[in-house]
Amino acid sequence: MTTTEIFDLLVSQFGSEKIVAINTEAIDPWIEVAPAAIHEVAQFLKSDERLILHHLNNLTAVDYFQPDPKKAAKFGHDPHLELVYHLSSYDLRHSLVVKVKLPRWQNDVEGDIPEIDSVADVWAIADWHEREAYDLMGIKFGGHPNLRRILCPEDWVGHPLRKDYEFPLEYHGIRGK
Amino acid sequence: MSTIEELREDTRIIEYDVRTDEMLVNMGPQHPSTHGVLRLLLRTDGEIIYEVTPHIGYLHRSAEKIGENLSPAQWIPYTDRMDYLAGMNMNLGFSLAAEKLIGMEVPQKAMELRVIIAELGRIASHLVGMGAYGLDLGSFSPFLYAFREREIILDLFEEACGARLTYSYLTIGGSTHDLPNQITIPPGLAALTERSPELKLSWLEAVTMFLDWLESRIVEYHTLLTRNSIFIKRTAGLGILSREMAIDFGCTGPVLRGSGIDHDLRRDGESIYTRMYEGYEFDVPVAPFDDAPPEAVLGDNWCRFYVRMMEVVQAIRLVRQAMPRYQAAEGEYRLPFKLSTKLPKDECYLETESPRGQMGFYLVGNGDAQPLRARAKSSCFCNLAITDPLCTGLLLGDIPAIVGSLDVVMGEIDR
Numbered sequence: 168m169t170t171t172e173i174f175d176l177l178v179s180q181f182g183s184e185k186i187v188a189i190n191t192e193a194i195d196p197w198i199e200v201a202p203a204a205i206h207e208v209a210q211f212l213k214s215d216e217r218l219i220l221h222h223l224n225n226l227t228a229v230d231y232f233q234p235d236p237k238k239a240a241k242f243g244h245d246p247h248l249e250l251v252y253h254l255s256s257y258d259l260r261h262s263l264v265v266k267v268k269l270p271r272w273q274n275d276v277e278g279d280i281p282e283i284d285s286v287a288d289v290w291a292i293a294d295w296h297e298r299e300a301y302d303l304m305g306i307k308f309g310g311h312p313n314l315r316r317i318l319c320p321e322d323w324v325g326h327p328l329r330k331d332y333e334f335p336l337e338y339h340g341i342r343g344k
Numbered sequence: 345m346s347t348i349e350e351l352r353e354d355t356r357i358i359e360y361d362v363r364t365d366e367m368l369v370n371m372g373p374q375h376p377s378t379h380g381v382l383r384l385l386l387r388t389d390g391e392i393i394y395e396v397t398p399h400i401g402y403l404h405r406s407a408e409k410i411g412e413n414l415s416p417a418q419w420i421p422y423t424d425r426m427d428y429l430a431g432m433n434m435n436l437g438f439s440l441a442a443e444k445l446i447g448m449e450v451p452q453k454a455m456e457l458r459v460i461i462a463e464l465g466r467i468a469s470h471l472v473g474m475g476a477y478g479l480d481l482g483s484f485s486p487f488l489y490a491f492r493e494r495e496i497i498l499d500l501f502e503e504a505c506g507a508r509l510t511y512s513y514l515t516i517g518g519s520t521h522d523l524p525n526q527i528t529i530p531p532g533l534a535a536l537t538e539r540s541p542e543l544k545l546s547w548l549e550a551v552t553m554f555l556d557w558l559e560s561r562i563v564e565y566h567t568l569l570t571r572n573s574i575f576i577k578r579t580a581g582l583g584i585l586s587r588e589m590a591i592d593f594g595c596t597g598p599v600l601r602g603s604g605i606d607h608d609l610r611r612d613g614e615s616i617y618t619r620m621y622e623g624y625e626f627d628v629p630v631a632p633f634d635d636a637p638p639e640a641v642l643g644d645n646w647c648r649f650y651v652r653m654m655e656v657v658q659a660i661r662l663v664r665q666a667m668p669r670y671q672a673a674e675g676e677y678r679l680p681f682k683l684s685t686k687l688p689k690d691e692c693y694l695e696t697e698s699p700r701g702q703m704g705f706y707l708v709g710n711g712d713a714q715p716l717r718a719r720a721k722s723s724c725f726c727n728l729a730i731t732d733p734l735c736t737g738l739l740l741g742d743i744p745a746i747v748g749s750l751d752v753v754m755g756e757i758d759r
Contacts, residue, residue, distance in 0.1 A: 227721070253704070316401075317401060318404045318759075
């Protein structure tokens with residue numbers, strides 16, 4: 168199925184409040200899902216026999232933010248985080264890109280990381296990918312079985328892939344910068 | 345995989361009659377059989393494993409963060425250092441992703457060159473996988489043979505690009521250099537084929553000579569490992585990964601095909617990648633195999649190992665077909681790519697079949713020369729995630745056999 172057909176199917180199933188947008192002009196066409204609906208949509212994408220998107224190729228996050236105020240005007244995006252799910256099916260040989268937009272900070276309180284439902288119970292590998300997204304990008308996954316840092320040490324401060332991340336000056340006696 | 349309850353009923357296992365305390369054992373990060381700096385935290389009862397928690401990140405070098413500050417061509421050396429046993433395939437995967445983003449079509453000659461180089465890289469990587477797996481299971485000589493063969497490939501790569509491990513050879517638009525016309529025969533190859541060490545020949549002739557020699561050795565590897573009864577006892581029927589679990593955990597590459605799923609991106613991937621392999625004849629080895637020993641079960645260590653061995657044979661076939669095509673192809677071996685090239689305000693994700701699985705690169709451009717996000721999705725990262733379900737309920741000594749059969753490279757997992 169093409170992305171447009173999958174989009175129509177999802178809109179008829181969930182309504183346009185939950186399946187927010189589609190972009191067919193991108194190199195990899197994608198659809199956008201509302202953050203609150205991601206878990207039920209994920210379950211449907213995996214289990215529906217017309218889709219069977221059982222392989223989670225990749226789960227990652229992108230920080231759309233320009234820390235330099237001089238360049239911010241030309242940046243062209245509102246500051247936000249995007250979670251990207253790349254899915255495919257071995258049986259039906261089609262693929263889909265799902266995006267979820269999240270605020271950079273929960274309720275605009277700096278330091279309060281946003282939260283979204285985990286899909287680790289839908290695709291088992293999402294467990295590790297979500298831990299990585301939490302570790303490097305600072306997104307909390309509600310209902311995740313074991314949300315700990317995976318690449319950085321457990322006592323690391325901050326989320327390094329955020330655009331406004333400040334490199335530490337010191338870590339256990341090792342000088343930074 | 346037996347459950348703990350089944351093992352408990354097994355009267356042959358003495359640990360359940362004589363109860364022992366649970367113990368936490370750290371395996372790694374410097375354990376030789378964990379293939380790099382991997383730490384496995386084991387919860388064991390005597391010899392029996394209840395839980396395996398892999399701890400990764402010891403080799404984390406923030407490659408993704410660095411990638412956001414570099415132009416794609418400058419990031420290529422960082423991809424070498426991810427999967428350092430298959431640097432060529434990583435270069436190729438990332439170059440293709442960048443080409444997909446900027447909409448570049450490489451010339452025919454570059455595509456044939458890439459097939460030769462990528463498949464030789466696959467052979468070199470699988471040779472290490474095979475040799476190191478023998479080492480894990482206590483068989484030392486296959487390791488020496490494998491490294492002897494790999495040495496020749498590294499010499500050939502050195503003639504082509506000057507580097508032996510971190511090549512940065514395949515780059516955006518093609519490759520940095522054309523293949524050399526005349527070289528001195530690699531010393532290892534001269535010794536093995538009893539030629540004069542001063543013999544001059546073309547690079548492609550040296551490759552043909554090497555492939556002829558390697559092909560005649562494959563029977564020997566099968567005798568040493570694949571058909572060796574000790575090897576079969578330690579691998580067959582252990583670490584069984586079912587088809588459903590392989591999909592659920594996102595396993596790819598030989599691990600996926602060892603579980604019986606016929607999927608190879610060289611054949612089933614996106615057109616920008618499969619275009620390279622158009623017109624080539626090759627098979628995709630998938631378990632179960634007709635010539636498997638009776639003890640082997642679909643998805644066990646033996647199948648995963650055998651898929652790799654069979655892929656070497658297919659890679660040899662591909663290189664042989666690619667060489668005349670490369671010679672016949674006309675035109676340039678690369679298109680120019682400027683470091684200051686602005687990336688479009690778009691994004692793309694591309695997976696390629698690297699020796700260890702489907703290596704994905706995700707690039708988000710924003711009108712600058714540097715991408716907004718450069719993400720490397722590691723195949724070993726997903727393959728390693730199944731260690732816990734595979735090892736639970738088995739014995740401590742089976743862990744090197746299972747982790748080795750996944751053939752993980754920590755540089756790629758930690759990035």
